[in-house]
Amino acid sequence: MIWKDGKLLSPGKILPGDRVYHGMRIWDPAHSKVAALCHIHGEPPVTDASILYLGAASGSTVSFLSDYAEVVYAVEFSPRSVRDLIRLAYERSNIIPIFEDARYPERYLPFVEPVDILVQDIAQRDQADIAIRNLSFLKQNGHFILFLKLFSMGIEKKREELTDEVLKLIKRAGIIDINVINLDTYQSGHVALWGIRSSQKKDE
Numbered sequence: 037m038i039w040k041d042g043k044l045l046s047p048g049k050i051l052p053g054d055r056v057y058h059g060m061r062i063w064d065p066a067h068s069k070v071a072a073l074c075h076i077h078g079e080p081p082v083t084d085a086s087i088l089y090l091g092a093a094s095g096s097t098v099s100f101l102s103d104y105a106e107v108v109y110a111v112e113f114s115p116r117s118v119r120d121l122i123r124l125a126y127e128r129s130n131i132i133p134i135f136e137d138a139r140y141p142e143r144y145l146p147f148v149e150p151v152d153i154l155v156q157d158i159a160q161r162d163q164a165d166i167a168i169r170n171l172s173f174l175k176q177n178g179h180f181i182l183f184l185k186l187f188s189m190g191i192e193k194k195r196e197e198l199t200d201e202v203l204k205l206i207k208r209a210g211i212i213d214i215n216v217i218n219l220d221t222y223q224s225g226h227v228a229l230w231g232i233r234s235s236q237k238k239d240e
């Protein structure tokens with residue numbers, strides 16, 4: 037990925053509203069959790085990758101990923117956001133918009149190839165469960181990146197307690213080498229869990 041003077045830059049076509057530096061789009065960590073992850077922890081191997089992105093919204097982060105990736109399958113269920121996403125996909129042929137509920141991956145199974153990276157940014161109570169249901173799209177040794185919005189999971193529980201619950205679930209589903217990354221610096225109340233899909237399922 038391209039960095040200049042501490043800024044993460046994206047080489048694709050400049051879109052309305054983009055801030056530009058040295059002729060490239062600035063990927064703002066305050067506006068994108070993936071950018072925040074890159075700034076705080078490091079870059080996922082997005083260059084030339086196939087990516088399944090759950091919770092695409094209007095496609096802001098997806099558009100930046102598409103500057104680097106081979107293809108981004110972008111799942112979103114809000115009709116208003118999907119309209120923008122489709123408009124974006126007309127401009128960028130490597131974005132495949134999917135107007136579906138990510139709780140039902142079987143509905144888009146025929147349209148998505150096995151991917152190198154699964155990213156989920158769905159701020160819902162059952163966000164971990166949704167990610168696990170979509171695991172079958174991820175290649176073995178592929179990267180699993182789950183953004184947790186802790187406020188969406190129950191304010192009565194402590195942050196560590198919530199993160200541990202999800203950690204247990206994803207370990208049981210076969211995710212290994214998991215890093216827990218606090219994104220508070222740029223994205224308040226958010227944590228990223230970044231691991232690898234193993235070929236073996238674990239008991240705990």
Ligand code: SAM
Binds near residue numbers: 093138158
């Ligand atoms: N990733 C986006 C970005 O950085 O530009 C922001 C995503 S926003 C926090 C969460 C999105 O997930 C919303 O657009 C919401 O409509 C979508 N979403 C929530 N539950 C979903 C589901 N079950 N299936 C598909 N999309 C869902």
